[in-house]
Amino acid sequence: MGRAEERRARQRGGHRAAPKRRRSQPAQSATGSRSAPAGAKPPKGRIRRLFTWKKILGTFFGLCLLVVGAFIALYMTINIPEGNAAAQLQSNIYKYSDGTILARTGELNRESVDLAEVPKDVQHTFVAAENKTFYQDSGVDLRGTARGILNTLTGHGTQGGSTITQQYVKNYYLDQNQTVTRKLKELVISLKLDRQKSKDYILAGYINTSYYGRGAYGIQAAAQAYYRKDAKNLTVEEGAYLAALLQAPNQYDWGIATDTGKKLAQARWNYVLDNMVKQQWLDAGKRQAMKFPVPKAPKAAPGMKGQTGYLVDAANSALYKQLVAQGDAATLNDAEALVKKGGWTITLNIDKKKQRRLEQAVTEQLTSKLNAKKRSVDGDVQPGAVSVDPKTGKVLAMYGGVDYFKHFTNNATRRDYQPASTFKPVILAAAVDEGAQTQDGRAIGASTIYDGTSGRQVVDHGSKVGFGPPNEDNHDYGNITVQTAMNQSVNSVFAQMGVDVGMDKVMATAGKLGMNTKGMEAVPAQTLGSMGASPLEMAGIYATLDNHGKKVTPAIIKSAEHKDRTVNLPDPIGDQVISRTAADTVTSVLTGVVDDGTANKSVASNPARNGQQVAGKTGTSDNNKSAWFTGYTPGLVTSVGLFGESATTHAQVPLTGATGLITAGGGRINGGSYPALIWAAYTFGAMGDVSKFDLDTTQGAAVQPSYTPTTPSTPSSTPSKPPTSKPPTSAPPSQPPTSRPPTTTPPTQPPTTTPPTQPTTQPPTDPVTGNPLNPGGGQNAGQ
Template sequence: MGRAEERRARQRGGRRAAPRGRRSSGAAGRTGIRRLFTWKKIVGTFFGLCLLGMGAFIVLYMMIDIPEGNADAKRQSNVYKYSDGSIMARDGEVNREVVDLAQIPRPVQKTFVAAENKTFYSDAGVDLKGTARGLLNTLSGKGAQGGSTITQQYVKNYYLTQEQTVTRKLKELVISLKLDREKPKDYILAGYINTSYYGRGAYGIQAAAQAYYRVDAEDLTVEQGAYLAALLQAPSQYDWAVASENGRQLVKNRWNYVLDNMVEEGWLDRSERSGMEFPVPKEPKGDPGMAGQTGYLVDAANAALKKQLVAEGAAEDAKQADALVDAGGWTITLNIDKKKQAALEKAVRTQLTDKLDPDERKVDADVQAGAVSVDPKTGAVVAMYGGVDYLKHYFNNATRDDYQPASTFKPVILAAAVEEQAKTQDGQPITANTLYDGTSERPVVDNGRKVGFAPENEDDQNYGDITVQTAMNKSVNSVFAQMGVDVGMEKVMETAGKLGMDVEGLQAVPAQTLGSMGASPLEMAGVYATLDNHGKKTTPTLVKSAEHRSRTVTVPDAIGEQVISREAADTVTSVLTGVVDDGTARRAVRDNPLRDGQQVAGKTGTSDDNKSAWFAGFTPDLVTTVGLFGEDDKPPHKQVKMYGAGGEPRVNGGGFPAQIWAAYTFGVMEETSRFDLETSQGAAVKPSWTPSATQSPSRTPSQEPTTEEPTTEPPSRTPSQTPTTQPPSQTPTTQPPTQPPTTPPTFEIPENPDDPEPDRQE
């Protein structure tokens, strides 16, 4: 090292300089990053992008003009077809009458502003934050946007389409800005009010005023205007005539929100607001072309299509789905089989409505019927009965879920027991031959502790120690209440959900074993179709295909995964054949001359106070649920009792519902069929398989194969066949007498099984 180099090294603190080109890579990296990402460059890039975006927006603003009204605003008809392609219906011409804003009372105008866009009179026509959120959601596939101004909604309704694309949203933004600059606010508000869809086929406020309140728009009150304004958020869900209890509460909440906003903005006096009551809309008047069952089928198909549009992201929310479907241009093919549909309608007429005489018995006017028929192998809804006439009873009884399914829920409990390999309180496996104490009002126990639930059997009847099979046949409440606790009510409700019931928000409490939740015939048809399909999830599907000139819809597969084991499903099916042959459905089904040896499984149900009665039954090829509901024929249509209807002391599941089921099912049956069951537990129908040699001899079935005709002997006699499983040797849950292991169990059938079902829930 020379002197000069030494001097320079001392000046650097003794560190000798590295040769050029050999500086630390770390130092070089840090220096490179700092050079690449300086604050000046970051800020410059940001402003550059902003300028680029502004330039692009200016170009868009100059290129996009306010167009003429779109084709969708001039609505086309939808076409509905049966499964064979023949025409079922066409919906009518659009129900719209444009009125000047001056004809609408000023306070009513303000209800729409209060509902949708309080800053309408002062904003520039767009909500930049909401639009940005919508663009991001569209790009990420998340769907729902929200936050649109009245101007943007009007532009979307009248000038554009309901498509969910970035291009459409950008156009909406530009046109809204231009429209707000070129047109007065009253022009925009009038356009919005006159082009919006309010449900019931009504476009515009004049049609809506007539559809909901039978008045012209100029005669609407503030309360009525607030309801119509609230309705725009979700017309199908908020229509008072068809809304669920939750839907009614939601629209009431929004009605209050609208009026409270008016007070806040100074458009309504607070004292006047405090005295306002919710204006219940009048009953709807249907399109004459929707008479009979047609309207129910069309509405149900529309609802299914709208739900699918939201599910696959073609619509942001229910409101946009309404607009997409109601804009028209759809060809919707239903799974409805024309012959089966006619047969179901005939069965209800001959077995029920022809026997009702409201002039002689007032209660006869309060009986409503609903039914759904499903192909368990495909999930296709092949027939649906929604009510006496769509123009007379707007509410679809096939899809309503506000009545208790009662004892049609009991098979779900047994399915859970078999699926979970549950045991009684005494540790005995729960099978069809397990003994339970059938004493009425016997307290339900859990690990020796009473749970505070002691259900009464129908007619307060005591059965003593009976098998699960007999308890299902006779629908013994005390047995299934205890069984639910033995399995675990959480597991029972979980199984119900797997089978197709909507259990969200339901408590897992022993009272649910009585079927005290709400359910629809459509929902219960799905439960029984899944059982019939050997435990594979079967979702009743009404729409076969839906085609539109500008979009396609994918109908989801109705057959899903194995949600419970085949053993569990087939065991329940086996046990349910006993309900038909030796239980509560014997009179209507077992001895029906049209049966012709057809194997049938099913369950009756009659709710507390006789407000509903059910029969859910199936063959290997067809599942049909029939429900009768007591509903006051005068508004507000509360649930009522059906005692005395049709001249019967009590409407029960084994009566009119089972009669309708039998007349329909045996009438459309082309040939007899047999259940193909794989079960070691069923007692009513023998397994279709031969146990392996390694199985215990005590489990060997002693009956003939399932090709043998089911017994049709009177139920009061002891079955001549030996049950499929070993006689129960387990101890029942409340200490029944011990039976010798070699003695076959007797299926106890109380006397007079054909008497009308007594005055208690079953």
């Protein structure tokens, strides 16, 4: 034993260590055979031998080398191309449904300026908005780009971080297509551009090629479009707004933005300025004193006067949404950029003859009577209308306003005014479709009796819900049928009906019929139509009713063609969303509104009607800020709205007194006045042959009464005169009807005894029409 071994043996207690065996040599048994020592692990399995740390790390580093090699190859082969954004811009051609030209657009509104002409503080607003590290980075955001590529590959969206350099490359050298190839090209070109060009060169290119909305490319065109000044005269506040616009030009454009859009625009503006303070480009004290710079109202592009601009904008908006829906663009902003590059041929469903007819009807019935110099309120009247074919969903005509040059907002598609009582048919549709009952167990239908007392508190199973809407002119109707309540637009009845059905079910039905109910509360106040809606939206809802409950989504585009892409337009006719019985019952009830209700004078008595059957509903919103009539024949649905908008502040204002109208309501513009007159003048001239509704229902004004009216003095099974399908005409709400004694009784069989001259008991009668009410109804329906 050597000295070293002896020393180690003494340290271990005097025992000499056994010689070490190689791991590959198992111990031998006493018989000489090899066996595994006690407690030893069994040999590794085949899978464990395949996946070792060495192999995993080797594979990982191999892939990294492969990626690096591929990137080097891309870097060597991809060069900075010639800027071609301007060359790619072409005209877009818009056509009527018959193929004739409606408009040709695409003239480029861009004027490049040297960066030295843009104030330094304004330059910083763009860097603060989009890429705070712009002056220090290498032109790319590798992590953001990798995230964007991964999202594209996995189908989880296409958003990913990008620098100002990358955005400039995308805008000027490439396109908006969301593909992995395009993102890789963007990455390589951005790296090369950052190495070859100065930051000022890249920033100048970025602000001169970006799209700011209003047809403006570049900061000079944007400065003129929003502030009517040159870029060199922009303030920091104005520059911050233009920089904020780049995130969502359409949504943040103050002239057309919704309330939500304006809030988002201001939040983005604040974000830009706060970032400037953090970067020490702006004094904190000056920042606190800054106020939001409200931009000027938009101006229409040349060749877009009259209704043309409204039609083109509506078609473009629909195309943007479809490009996003089918994955050709990540955002509406990207889709807009694709369309603005041009090369599109877009055919609309607009029927040229019906379009002219609608414009003529608005002029003859309304705008020719407006005189803003004589009456200031006349300058606040904004009409809008949409006409739809219920069988195909095609938008056949649209009226967006008096002139696209004079009023930029499209009144046919705006959603910021209440549809008022034109929402009531949705409540009835929900009731019938759901098989709803009043709280005392009676099925809700056209003959159900409700208490029409003005201001009556809504009751939910014995408890008052704290909502008691007044009727128009605070008129008390007493116990009336749902049919009469619809005819006379009785608020108190439909408020109670909404609670009986369940407001969650009412709003769900509204959504199924085509109303955008996102963010709407399911509360009784909605029964008054207190939400926002557009004529386009209401036309779609009523078209679905006209189409027997099969969903109709109004479509303004017939086709959209481009050499580089295909647009697959969805079918405007969808699935059955409510039962045919429910839809047809509502249609039947709405014929009563025309024949014996609030639209009687304007529509039913129009000499051009010529026997045409019509269903429809009037609506007048709170404080008379909007007035509506949405009506339909079997082949044509049209929604007409009048909106009170201040000509100076653009705030919502009353329509009362417009055109010098003097009524019992104090000059109030009701849905049964100008909206219904416009509707009738247009429809009866555009509808074609006279037609009748094909209805699958057993209730409503268009259905023969189930009872047999008799005179009070002769109660027998034989009527003194045959019943008519048209109930007696009633006075409009502005002239409340007076109480009158019942004129009919509904005996079910001949009396067995001789009755007295006047029957001692009679079923309750409708105070407006005088017709008998549902004998089983009772006095406290809906409670």
